[in-house]
Amino acid sequence: MLDLKFIRENPELVKQGIKNKNEKDRVDEILALDEKRRDLILQTDELKAKRNTVSQQVGQMKKSGQDASQIIAEMKNVSDQIALLDSQLNEVEEKLEDILMFVPNIPHHSVPVGKSSEDNVEIRQWLPEGFSFRKEDKFSDHIEIGKKLKILDFERGAKLSGSGFPLYLGKGATLERSLINFMLDYHLEYHGYSEIFPPFLVNRDSMKGTGQIPKMEEDMYYIEKDGLFPIPTAEVPITNIHRNEILNEKDLPVKYVGYSSCFRREAGSYGKESKGFLRVHQFNKVEMVKFVKPETSYDELEKLVNDAEDILKALQIPYRILMLCTGDLSFSAAKCYDIETWSPAENRWLESSSCSNFENFQARRANIRFRNEKTKKPEFVHTLNGSGLATSRLMVSLLENYQTPEGKVIVPKVLQKYTGFEIID
């Protein structure tokens, strides 16, 4: 959520930011409601002040045995007025809140202005030693590989739950589990994160806190009976750990890493991207979340990307880093890098990670602050998160890049101590 005061003081900046995100701008509406709100506050505060002093008088009069019925009758009038104005104020504030919850974060000035993913900017590529884009070679795609080696079964997954619910078998299941454990261990050992194992179902307040709701509610699974949402990413529970809390400045940055299954309805996005692992309703992801001081958040973003990259370097999987343009940024993000891994069979890059700085957008929604040691005052933290990484797309790149001409798959060296085998055949 954006600061109302900031919108009031920088309406043009906010309008431009929203426009660059291809979102509808309701700033004028907000400003009008804000003005009305402040006017009502002025009126009610004055009346309440009057009520407070007079009510005290009544107490004293009664104590000394005087008759206060005259004043009480007058005050009843005042109270009725207060009630009326208060209900108007509530209405205005609710309306304002409703609109504000739909206002996106505005992009950082370093983000290139653009309309869609076409305008994203490639920052760098990393390729393993000896790697080449061998377009002429015949590569099996991950679906063929999975079927042939009996490690992935999308048909039976669909039987169990519907399309988009992958079923892993045998060494495929072991590989998936190993990948998750490897990534967690790596971030714990080399990057200084603390491990979290979060709940996979969260309440509405948590979903609001990180910004999935209300705007993206249609894309979320929802268990009506209990009012709970299966999480679309571990970002939601992990960021909300500190909802309504004030952290110590000396504890920052707080860095968490956690695994979760991720559940996404992907409403309305069926199409050519939907085969196999490319778009699924349930997948596994290791997520990094940071709570940091405002002045450090952009440095922390770079480090976050590096942390995710280290995993791919260790796995020897080719990738590239994109800086998303304003039009491709998500609702809550101010700046975001995507990491895409190479799929030789698809002959293109696949998004495997997304690392974002939300500045204080989520912190304001979720009321996550720290106490500034100099000023002694609480301030909003900046929150960041990044996938480190999602296994589904990564598994596509892994299987395809590590396939042998005989149709087997070699297990990346760093994973072998986790899997207990070196080859899938």
Next chain:
RNA sequence: GGAGAGAUGCUAGAGUGGUUGAAUAGGCUGGUCUCGAAAACCAGUGUGGCACUUGUUGUCACCGAGGGUUCGAAUCCCUCUCUCUCCGCCA
């Protein structure tokens, strides 16, 4: 699922419907004392909104959340959430 108890500041814990934004103790911060420390003593110690003469300013709101009663609510009433205890069920 059934029965009961509770939710107050950083913590513990008090609070006859009327200077209670909140006693008291502990903690924390600063000071006195000390070569230094401890002890003792003194002082300070919430958040948010709004206004303007932007101030050691004024005012409003906040005692789990939301409603209600009242001139006046931490205190009375209703609903919800959470925590704890006992019983049942259970990985």
